Amino acid sequence: MTTTGDRAPGRDQPATRDRDRTRRALLAATEQLLHERGTGFSLADVATRAEVSKGGLLHHFPTREALVIAVVEAGLARFRDEVMRHVDLAENRAGKVLRGYVRALCGSSAEAVATFAPSAWHGVDAVAEVAALLHADADRWRETFARDGIAPERSLVVQFAAEGVAAAIALGAYINDAEVDLARTSLLALAEP
Amino acid sequence: MTTTGDRAPGRDQPATRDRDRTRRALLAATEQLLHERGTGFSLADVATRAEVSKGGLLHHFPTREALVIAVVEAGLARFRDEVMRHVDLAENRAGKVLRGYVRALCGSSAEAVATFAPSAWHGVDAVAEVAALLHADADRWRETFARDGIAPERSLVVQFAAEGVAAAIALGAYINDAEVDLARTSLLALAEP
DNA sequence: GAGGGCTAACCGACCGATCGGTTTGTTGTG
DNA sequence: CACAACAAACCGATCGGTCGGTTAGCCCTC
Numbered sequence: 001m002t003t004t005g006d007r008a009p010g011r012d013q014p015a016t017r018d019r020d021r022t023r024r025a026l027l028a029a030t031e032q033l034l035h036e037r038g039t040g041f042s043l044a045d046v047a048t049r050a051e052v053s054k055g056g057l058l059h060h061f062p063t064r065e066a067l068v069i070a071v072v073e074a075g076l077a078r079f080r081d082e083v084m085r086h087v088d089l090a091e092n093r094a095g096k097v098l099r100g101y102v103r104a105l106c107g108s109s110a111e112a113v114a115t116f117a118p119s120a121w122h123g124v125d126a127v128a129e130v131a132a133l134l135h136a137d138a139d140r141w142r143e144t145f146a147r148d149g150i151a152p153e154r155s156l157v158v159q160f161a162a163e164g165v166a167a168a169i170a171l172g173a174y175i176n177d178a179e180v181d182l183a184r185t186s187l188l189a190l191a192e193p
Numbered sequence: 194m195t196t197t198g199d200r201a202p203g204r205d206q207p208a209t210r211d212r213d214r215t216r217r218a219l220l221a222a223t224e225q226l227l228h229e230r231g232t233g234f235s236l237a238d239v240a241t242r243a244e245v246s247k248g249g250l251l252h253h254f255p256t257r258e259a260l261v262i263a264v265v266e267a268g269l270a271r272f273r274d275e276v277m278r279h280v281d282l283a284e285n286r287a288g289k290v291l292r293g294y295v296r297a298l299c300g301s302s303a304e305a306v307a308t309f310a311p312s313a314w315h316g317v318d319a320v321a322e323v324a325a326l327l328h329a330d331a332d333r334w335r336e337t338f339a340r341d342g343i344a345p346e347r348s349l350v351v352q353f354a355a356e357g358v359a360a361a362i363a364l365g366a367y368i369n370d371a372e373v374d375l376a377r378t379s380l381l382a383l384a385e386p
Numbered sequence: 387g388a389g390g391g392c393t394a395a396c397c398g399a400c401c402g403a404t405c406g407g408t409t410t411g412t413t414g415t416g
Numbered sequence: 417c418a419c420a421a422c423a424a425a426c427c428g429a430t431c432g433g434t435c436g437g438t439t440a441g442c443c444c445t446c
Binding site for chain 2: 037038039040123125126131135138152153154156157158159160161162163164165168171174175179182183185186187190
Binding site for chain 1: 420421422423424425
């Protein structure tokens with residue numbers, strides 16, 4: 001292997017050095033391992049899964065902590081987009097965003113939820129800086145819900161419950177499809193003004 | 194050091210070898226470290242905090258995994274007792290246990306919640322056997338709530354929301370006292386038949 | 387009741403593995 | 417050529433776990 005002469009540009013071979021592509025591969029690999037093993041993953045495993053050497057990984061993310069932070073930031077942003085995709089702008093009443101939040105977390109398949117729900121990450125908050133990120137993100141959501149006309153006692157309960165459902169889905173086997181549907185329905189009702 | 198002649202039996206020195214006492218000290222130390230650092234704690238730290246040598250720790254818990262399992266088992270049992278302490282048997286209607294569950298998680302101080310809520314443990318479910326324990330415990334709670342006359346869609350939402358609130362309390366700063374009160378009140382209302 | 391023998395609690399040195407991170411070298415690209 | 421994108425060897429620290437040995441507590445016997 002590592003023959004330098006394999007100039008077969010077809011298939012999924014990077015063919016050329018691509019900074020963004022490599023970074024994305026590293027982030028994706030980290031996220032997978034985060035789901036599988038929690039914060040206990042190793043840099044060597046991430047590098048292997050991303051088909052990069054450990055040196056290459058450290059070239060892009062100089063520190064384990066930097067890598068985790070980048071993954072969490074990307075995950076939170078992606079989740080925010082996902083929620084907004086589930087907001088129905090045709091609903092001309094309060095609670096649109098909160099209902100989108102519920103739909104994003106209590107709707108799709110297990111893989112989709114695991115992909116989008118940062119709540120499913122085990123123990124990432126052990127890192128101080130990551131905890132601050134999560135805290136700031138939680139504040140942003142509260143403001144968003146409030147601006148959408150939902151009282152805090154409502155949004156608090158609905159948000160926490162939806163996250164719990166998503167975590168249960170992502171962990172697998174804790175909850176079945178029928179139960180998810182029931183929870184989704186009642187949470188959507190709770191998210192009405 | 195290690196002078197065999199220090200026969201000063203005063204103070205909190207164990208004075209004699211005591212299996213149960215040592216085991217409890219080890220479990221308590223593990224639980225503290227689990228809260229502070231998640232699953233990343235080391236056996237050496239546990240031993241130090243429990244004032245036992247690492248050899249002594251491994252004598253009682255032959256494996257790191259065995260130690261974690263014991264802590265989780267004890268925590269779940271203790272939490273179950275705590276919930277039952279919050280059940281008001283004078284309530285002659287359905288939902289007594291679920292309301293006790295809410296009171297146990299959304300009532301007391303941060304320390305108390307952190308002490309009793311297994312949901313506050315970061316990443317313990319990364320160990321396969323621990324995940325099974327948590328799963329079995331979740332099933333027990335569902336049965337209990339059902340036998341208490343609460344439909345699954347109700348208990349699911351309330352249980353998840355209460356756990357989310359408790360986790361937020363335990364993590365600190367995510368939620369303030371007024372919000373906890375609001376959540377507690379609305380969850381208690383949701384836990385009525 | 388004094389002492390001998392056995393068990394279990396406990397200690398502390400140590401081992402191989404693995405970790406995060408550094409350094410040095412190589413290769414492709416503009 | 418210069419520089420970014422890697423690779424690979426390597427380093428010190430630390431981890432979970434093992435092992436040989438020590439000692440406290442208890443039972444049995446005389």
